[in-house]
Amino acid sequence: MHRYLPILTWGKTYSRTAFSNDMVAALIVTIMLIPQSLAYALLAGLPPEAGLYASILPIILYAIFGTSRALAVGPVAVVSLMTAASIGAIAETGTAGYAIAALTLAFLSGGFLLLMGIFRLGFLANFLSHPVISGFITASGVLIAASQLKYIFGISAQGHTLPELANSLFNGLPQTNFITLTLGVLATAFLFWVRKGLKPLLLKAGLSATGAEFGAKAGPVFAVALTTVAVFALNLKDKGVAIVGEVPQSLPPFTLPDISPDLLSALIGPAILISVIGFVESISVAQTLAAKKRQRIDPNQELIGLGAANLGAAFTGGFPVTGGFSRSVVNYDAGAETPAAGIFTAMGLAVAALALTPLIFFLPKATLAATIIVAVMSLVDFSILKKTWAYSKADFAAVLTTIVITLGAGVEIGVSSGVVLSILVHLFKSSRPHMAIVGQVPNTEHFRNILRHDVEIHPEILTLRVDESLYFANARFLEDQIYDLAAQRPDLKHVILLCSAVNAIDMSALHSLEAINERLAASGVTFHLSEVKGPVMDRLLRIDFQKKLSGQIFLSQHQAITTLTLRTAEMG
Amino acid sequence: MHRYLPILTWGKTYSRTAFSNDMVAALIVTIMLIPQSLAYALLAGLPPEAGLYASILPIILYAIFGTSRALAVGPVAVVSLMTAASIGAIAETGTAGYAIAALTLAFLSGGFLLLMGIFRLGFLANFLSHPVISGFITASGVLIAASQLKYIFGISAQGHTLPELANSLFNGLPQTNFITLTLGVLATAFLFWVRKGLKPLLLKAGLSATGAEFGAKAGPVFAVALTTVAVFALNLKDKGVAIVGEVPQSLPPFTLPDISPDLLSALIGPAILISVIGFVESISVAQTLAAKKRQRIDPNQELIGLGAANLGAAFTGGFPVTGGFSRSVVNYDAGAETPAAGIFTAMGLAVAALALTPLIFFLPKATLAATIIVAVMSLVDFSILKKTWAYSKADFAAVLTTIVITLGAGVEIGVSSGVVLSILVHLFKSSRPHMAIVGQVPNTEHFRNILRHDVEIHPEILTLRVDESLYFANARFLEDQIYDLAAQRPDLKHVILLCSAVNAIDMSALHSLEAINERLAASGVTFHLSEVKGPVMDRLLRIDFQKKLSGQIFLSQHQAITTLTLRTAEMG
Known part of the structure; x- marks a missing residue:
């Protein structure tokens, strides 16, 4: 029983100290997650509130079933991009069908993760080789950044591959809205500066380490606030700056996935890919953080935790979620001791969904795009090419192919060919033994x-x-x-x-x-x-x-x- | 140059002794091949002469490019079955389109083998695990025997899987032609007896070992002659016994494959499977025979030899060919010293195609079916299940699955799932090391x-x-x-x-x-x-x-x- 419900283990010894530490961590993570959730919903092609919804029940379910004490679950960049790529082929962005397909994808993904966990098949995720994942994540980061440029330029563009996006952006350039572009470039520059320069500045100004950390993580919130006020005060909406607009003031709605055979068969493949990629990313974050305190992560129980989180997303108007790297690190660094921090974060987000949404009516989409671009730049790391080149030419070939195919043909084909290729590379290497x-x-x-x-x-x-x-x-x-x-x-x-x-x-x-x-x-x-x-x-x-x-x-x-x-x- | 044209190596030192040994071997193999070629053409769904055509130029081309001194190339059971399975989905048996698809398949297969050889990719065939091949060959043997029963019963039936064949045969049983059945059963029993009992009898009767061998190998020719005479003398054709009928008296015709994109894309998958299976079977026979004389087989040059043979088949009215086990063993045992034996065999078969075809007008198809059934029974060997069970449960699972899928869903899906499964089994085993x-x-x-x-x-x-x-x-x-x-x-x-x-x-x-x-x-x-x-x-x-x-x-x-x-x- 304790094995399947880790909450029983940590809940029994929950202390007042742990409570106050968890509360502080939750506050910092909540402030960080508000703009991030909205932005990833946009990336997934969904209305912004879907990002908040996808962060509430999923976090609570993971806190009950997951084994990591610091993992923060919710929409993440690569999974949101994969969601957009798989649903974009089925429904039109902005339609009810699109939103239903997204939550159905979360439903399938959750079911798949849960089954993998129950049958203890977590080891299957190991068939994804590390260099292939690195290459895939890097290429996805490039695709994500490219997909957000249209909001920075204030033009319309679309596509799921780099050539499509580049072509579409290039054709749209004459329609550039220069006010949007100014806002977008300023927001991006500000956010890059916050990442590098704000924390040392706050420390120098005499703030405590936690205070400086808090200030730096709140950077995106400043950007959101400033640009929202600018749009409102200067009436930039009428000058063509795209804004978030009306967002319902509500707790997550109860939703049902669409289980028509056509939709399920179209989504099952993407759901499996999303589950595996999400799981691999999440377990790696969880293990890194657990090792620091010599805690244990049970990969099969993690599958159950993530499966429950995705099912939660499916029934509350969300889309596929997984454990995010930056938010989990922030949660850990801010002192989170137990998954209760996640539950408090969910409460904070629920308050935001209920009370704060009118405040973001004038929030320009360019700011959200800037948030995404700055976040994914940390994913882009071409050094894996250099490293594999030095270590093993066969692995280098696998990474390069994964990157090229992901950029050129999209995320689904990219990651699938990466998997096949890494298996072939392994067979090839061991087929001519020394x-x-x-x-x-x-x-x-x-x-x-x-x-x-x-x-x-x-x-x-x-x-x-x-x-x-x-x-x-x-x-x-x-x-x-x-x-x-x-x-x-x-x-x-x-x-x-x-x-x-x-x-x-x-x-x-x-x-x-x-x-x-x-x-x-x-x-x-x-x-x-x-x-x-x-x-x-x-x-x-x-x-x-x-x-x-x-x-x-x-x-x-x-x-x-x-x-x-x-x-x-x-x-x- | 010598590497790509092995004929230059052995041709230079060709002696009178080698010549007479090769001639004797060629005579024995020719007599054995005449009924076999006709029968495998029938199995592939083609007119009987296609079997002769597929044995003439291919043998000569292999003699020039191949590295085995004893391998006899031509139509073989499993490849003929795979040919029928892949073309049956595209064209109607007996039509011109069917014959053209068959030679196009040989063309693609030949091109693929040639490319594999030129780029030295022979090792790729190693990704087929031995138990999977054994299981596949056994299941194919069962399918082949089942597909021939309709000729023994004189009924019509079709299908590419065991359930289809069984159902179709069962429905046809009321139409059984009892004269055909009698002929078929007698021919089958005779051929089984020839395999086991004739050689000892001939030896006891005072014949030399070679003579006895020759007599035993000529068994199918006796069966062909006896049943043909019986049909002619007793006028069984008018009593509904299906016969081979008119076969053109001609050398192989010059034919051209159909390179329309639709046909090529439909056949490329099957062509790859046929090439790989044919290559694996052929190389194993070649290595067994070469090892006895400490001769070398170069797998990549073998690909070139088999590729040339298949291209030869494509341009002379044939269908996919490869090195056959029983004919190669007979060739070796009869004393063949060089590939010249193959060239003499080709000449013998050319004479047969030119002069002997009128003699087989009254040959009942049931006799050819009996030849096939007796031949493939030696392929059927379920002991691989027992052996893998004892040695490795994972390999056992791979074999059993390959057999079940091949019988239940046909040869193409069967062998493909076998390949995928053996790779997964390997990854699974090494994924949890000791x-x-x-x-x-x-x-x-x-x-x-x-x-x-x-x-x-x-x-x-x-x-x-x-x-x-x-x-x-x-x-x-x-x-x-x-x-x-x-x-x-x-x-x-x-x-x-x-x-x-x-x-x-x-x-x-x-x-x-x-x-x-x-x-x-x-x-x-x-x-x-x-x-x-x-x-x-x-x-x-x-x-x-x-x-x-x-x-x-x-x-x-x-x-x-x-x-x-x-x-x-x-x-x-």
């Missing part, structure tokens, strides 16, 4: 690569060490190598496969070993294994592999060489 | 699993050995394990990852190691590596991993423990 012919280091029991060391070898014995587990992708490569080596050595009597680096042998590789054994035997060569690891040996014993083998399985390579040279000497 | 906490065997430098051995451990040091290469599918699992272990040990000061079984670390795993390092450091624990292998170390050095590491990289685990216990003692 192999070495080894000989004995004189007067020792050590055996080393004949190309690198001065070692003793026997013309009638060939010892091959293979530095990889044997499985279908490299089994036939091993066969080819052994047949080639055998064909080159007319005096050969024995082949020994030194298995010290073989952690596993799958059925295909077993079949290849049997084929090698038979084919070598047909040409008068005996086949042996040496230094087979315990778990691998257990399996081989289970199917009586030794009986089929023309040679022996030796415990050590030294024993193999001693036995075989003795035998050859006796026969010679 | 890990052991190790301690020092007292008074030695050996470190063993604390669960299995009586070893010394230190409460402030945790040494974890991971028995698998680290890559994206298991990187986060390693993270989870280490965080969990660290969370359970309040006294922990050092974590050592013993890397003696780690053959590779990919970029994702590197990122995980960095994350582990940072997160452990955040909680005051130092992270070390020990016994890192040379190639892995080279990569880590390239990116200055040591500088980021809070701890050290130790050459040996013993050195690690000695250094760290000393350091802890000094500090304590």
